[in-house]
Amino acid sequence: MNVRTPTQIVRKPAVASSGGIVAAQSGLAAEVGAEVLAAGGDAVDAAVATSFALGVVEPWMSGPAGGGTMIVWREAEQRAYSIDYGMRSPAALDPADYPLSGQGLASDLFPWKAVVGDRNVEGAGAVAVPGVVDGIGQAHARFGTMPWRDLLAPAAALARRGLEVDWYAALMLASATRALSRDVDAAALFLDDGQWPPLASTTPLAERRIVNDAMAATLDRLGELGFREFYDGEVGRQLAADIAAKGGSLSFGDLRAYRASLTAIERTPYRGGGFYLPPALTAGPAFADVFSQLSQTLAPAADGPGPASYAALADALASAYARRLAVDGDNEAPHSPACTTHFSVVDRAGNMVAMTQTLLSVFGARVVSPGTGLLLNNGIMWFDPEPGHANSLAPGKRCLMNVCPVIGETGTARFAIGASGGRKIMPAIAQLSSFLVDNAMSLEAAFHQPRIDVSGGATVIADAALPAEVILALSDRHRVVTAPRTVYPHSFACPVGVMRQAGENFGASEIMSPWADAVAEPAPPPE
Template sequence: MSSFSRSQIVRKPEARSQGGIVAAQHAEAAEIGAKVLEEGGDALDAAVAVSFAMGVLEPWMSGPAGGGAMMIWRAGEAEPHAVHYGMRSPAGLDPADYPLSGEGRASDLFPWKAVVDDRNIQGATAVAVPGLVDGIGIAHARFGRMPWRELVEPAVALARRGLHVDWYAALMIASATRILAKDPDAAALFLEDGQWPTIAGWTALAEKHLDMSRMADTLSVIAERGHREFYDGEVGEALARDVQAKGGSLSFGDLNAYRAAFQTPRSLAYRGGRLHVTPELTAGPTIADVFSRLAASLTPGAAPGPEAFAAYADACKAAYETRLSEMGDNESPHAPACTTHFSVVDRDGNMVALTQTLLSSFGARVVSPSTGLLLNNGIMWFDPEPGKPNSLAPNRRCLMNVCPVIGEGGGRRFAVGASGGRKIMPAVAQLSSFLLDFGMSLEEAFHHPRIDMSGGPAVIADETLGDETLAALRARHEVATTRRTVFPFAFACPAAVMRDGDGNTGATEIMSPWGDAVAEG
């Protein structure tokens, strides 16, 4: 039994505007994106600025050395665009360098068989080829209005200022202190004398910032020279050299060869509307499976009740059974949120739903000293046991749980996604259903309690769903109840924007202490 208050009520109103809106996991990043919109940029321009800003403000969740995917809607076009910039295993990786220890399961997100010294989870040996900067770069090259340099510069300024260590940042760093201490460069960036950084007393107004000047220098070079600097220039050379010096296999050649890609989204008809998702190596195919099941099992009504949540649980369970058996994604359903998602809509109706990640919280827990960047641990996405659907191999694309979605129906269009590992897809599915099946506003949808059914033995249900709904779930599934809390998140952390006519709204997870939706002007 938790000791949290049962009487506390949390409300976070949606943002409303005739202009553009940015909904992000950090309010300051959302403000930066809204300023870009105010200055004449469109949704894609704002997304570039927010992406780089989030890598500074939430460096343990995402950053230039990570990967992800996005969905883009261009006003006046009939079909959206998908961009895939997932990570790859290095071409020189040797699976023999990741021997099974023969003792239990891995210590992080995935219940793989354990590898000696956790070489696939932490340290330079866990680093995969990053894709984020190229994905952002090719999207900007096609759709951006504002100069690249102007969009990266706000992140440079944030890094020059340094990471503000408030109570939430201190809590995140404290949760990883022991493992960060193993890498001298990570310890130098995030810790004080090997301990988590102190913050001012709770009545003090003094601010504390971590020194991120090296990252600022790197971002400044990328701003001036363009996105391929990260892959073909001095930044890429330095990054590869640092990883290899620490024992990893990432090479400058891997970076030279990396290319993000535009893809044709997977689109499906639903309730007279449509859902558009990323087509492969994400949770896009899995959420499409869920909605094909909901089309037959869910009856829309005034509000989602016991039958709706039973349908959500059944559909998610069946879809994940297919995913786990055919695609090899075996992430623990109890994994912590370790990703960033934000959504943008501009005054013309252009939209972006963008998810980016380092994979684990703090990625490989290794910092590149030359670039100041925290590195991903994308190698952990692969099963270290040979002969499986997702077994570790060189020069192979990683399977991700990201799930950015563009949905439309009832005269409205929305962009939604979330962070939270395997919890992402069920959250995005329920929020999309709330909007399409029950006509909710974003504010109503984001405040409504949810469940999580992402491959574990039990449905995790918000205890405020009510006795009748919980009974309906228990009649078909094992059920565990919990509260929505600030930390850790029992459910995913979503962000969404919506266009209804010529007006826009935006919302973020109500329990996120940093997240907010900000309107331009």
């Protein structure tokens, strides 16, 4: 509900199906994944297709030149796996190339000391070694059932058809127009005479499309030659050459050396269920910290979370983030804009995937590789440019991320959830998990339930729709500011998720996200 217009209520019903479901921040990408399920693919097959489709239809959030983490549940094995495909700094990176300017703080997500020319934020010098293609490729090699080329073909077709620019796409492009205009290839792809939308145009906005033939050709080549072509073949060679030509330190050798890690993981128990979490260098350890506290401080309540529940959540989140910041040195601004994407998949057999991928900032480094058509990440910004800290910039170093894909169990149901939103991700996923486990909510009810954000700052951000007694309980121990749940700007994370209970599947997405949706696999035609 928008507090400025209290007569309006926004609802987005969950999708229910006996077949598989894909929930994503782009309904168009979710449709691609659902079609794979209908063609007989499993959850990992659908994840491959959805991942590459998102890089085309939601380019400001993620793409093949990014990184992230996924959790895979294999129903037949009753086993979960984590695949870490986070970015890494290039081996030849020299911290001396990122001198502090002495001019305040960085211009983007992190309150690091500013670097001369924002070299760690924007441009080829901000590009880290990407991991998405190797991560999703390893998952497919281990668990997939459909031919790899068939799973990349829909994304290539989308790139040739072009991204339709509606009001939301135009908003995202307008938010980064100045930065995109500084790279000739990014400007050529996304802008029109350095502007978006053009001031003088007779073309209706809804009929405008961003066509990326170079990306389509790259996806075709990866489909034919396999995922390691991105690292060992001509695609990797071209990508490295483009980055070097623009002044970055990433080399072909960095790409050839990159390997994602795939490991079996154990359940972190919680009450009658538990969670399968991503390991270190993600928000998984902080999530586990939260539920270790909640097991002692939060009493389950079938009638939903009340003032005591929200107070316990706020205390646990604040404590977990205080420990994370002290140990890991993660200093991302707590209310930075969402700049990541997440999707979740469940197939008709009960296999699940929770996958988060990112370019880091909105539009990443705001640089496009002309030879591959790929928008590049700015993963170097994850590191503190000031030496001597836990997360200081160094060559060949793994990035610390805030991603938190989770597969959880309530005792009677299993769910896969995740979100975009930087440091807001973990608090959102922890609360949704608590609603599902501690309050036995349906997936639809949990996604409509108002949330709070406690992500390392001194202030609790509370949904303005929360009852006055909840705000009062939070105010007893924290400074509280209320904010509406809106499309933009984002005071809270943007989650999506799926659930399986008693043989039926459900999917839900953030109610205020205009593109996010859950899509069930189409029913087979009647015989």
